[in-house]
Amino acid sequence: MNSSSINSSKSERNYSEADIAKKFLFFNVLKDGRVHVFTSIFEKSPPSDHPVSTPGVETKDVNISPDISARIFLPTSAVKKSTGNKLPLLFYIHGGGFCMQSAFSVEYSLFVSLVVAEAKVIAVSVEYSLFPKRCIPACYDDCWDALQWVASHCKGLGPEPLINDHADLGRIFVGGDSAGGNISHNILAKAGVVQLLGDVKVEGMILIHPFFCEGEPMWMYMCPTNQGPRDHRLSPSVEDLARIGCDRVLVVVAGMDSKTLYDAGINYVDDLIKSGWKGTVAETMENKGKEHCFHLYDSLDPEAAAI
Template sequence: MASQTDDDDITCRFRFFQVHKDGRVELFYHFYPHSDPNIPPSDDPSTGVRSKDVTISSHSPVSARIYLPKSAKPDRKLPLLYIHGGGFCMESAFSSTYHGFVSNLVAEASVMAVSVEYGLFPERPIPACYDESFIVLQWIASHSDGNGPDAWLNDHADLKRVFIGGDSAGANITHTVASRIGSNGLGDVKVVGLIMVHPFFGGMEDDDMWMYMFPGNTGLQDPRLKPATEDLAGLACERVLVFLAEKDHLLAVGKSYVEELKKSGWNGSLEVFESLGVEHCFHLFQPNSENALDLVSKFASFLNKVV
């Protein structure tokens, strides 16, 4: 939590951090409650899910945790690129919160997953999160000929059925990564769908916080904050699933994203799933609740839906 500091020393205060006159940024939280900041990959006997960590780029601090389900052989599995939330300034692909969630999802859906460890503000201000998540997607695509740097992806990934998903800030990053694909595509790799859980976009009190974290932003109409119509219309996927929560402070911006996507001219299939009586990212804090289990089940069904 924040230290007790004279308010006269604070130049600005946001939901997740405050800034001192000397430029020092003080985060209020580093990890979600009850989240261990770094747990190792493992072979989980309870789910049969195996995981390992990989370095994606030697030129920047980009890494990921890869998950392989028990049923990996002999079938080839669709890979999910998962992008964690945390307000662009906290949490990790390696924390107990996200390791547990992604492991459960991989076990439920019987898919592979690549969970991105991207740079966080203030050490790595936005747009590092967007750039580094896209680097990981390109790294996944480098396995399309079966001769990429990672054996698990070479041996098990079906790169004709790639999904990108994330929650909160990670859902925002998910949209931006997909919009970067655009008409250029990813060679032989096909992104089939996007999953956005309780997404953050512009139009609420945290807009100023996002702009502070991104010195190079172009204002409230920046397409990474407020998706542009042309980016929505050109989303390089066939299907989108948006999760909402009734008591989420981001509910209105999530609904706005859904309506703008409908109006944009994008010709894919859109599904919306709203959880009643629960708050933002409840599934991470109460993973064994009925609503959380329903969310994971819906997520898994979307991944495996045959169209």
């Protein structure tokens, strides 16, 4: 199987059980080569001065390359101030099982805008390639390229004025939930080997209910070039953990998540510390009694605010 042999089908189920060749958690593979992703269509929120219902946050959509785009979030107060003080930058990677959701969806626009309003940061939320349009590792490559694009603004001469004017690229935080947490780990493992452009610093990484699951069949199908059940992108290796390119790490686990994902999140911090990682702070936070990525669907929950 390769990316050219995979075709996307409509979101509606327009086939019978007899047409299915393989069944996975988020999609069916049909005998004719089509892939039906169960929830591939989401309501998208257009960029505006007040995305969804969060006042005090401005948004702008940008194209980074033909395959990559992003939504930039900025507190309105930062635009009005003329003090020259710049804000930390949150580089956010959405979840969705590597095949669903969007940086532009209502859920993610609301969540990231709430974080920006509360934390007083500028955020870049990445729209990366999803399966089946492109197979894994396209998602990793796209997010790495997007992070390099952010870094290209380090001297204030990048292509996006909002980043040039308002972002302190000595205080970058990379984070994501579920699949986005997995991708965050992988691009910061790469950042420990391949230098980011210019004089930038990734200060911290936030993994929210990250997706790590040794030998997970769906991920391995989406990545036809996988290296087997212990592929380091799916099951973090000691070598990758040791070179995570930031000083602080926070892993958030959901108390009612699957045992596999819960344990993987807990073990991540322990394994990171044992790996020889050169950072200074690695912590775990538990959302007790909460399900996987609950924060996207109940943004007013106090546990969601704590994230």
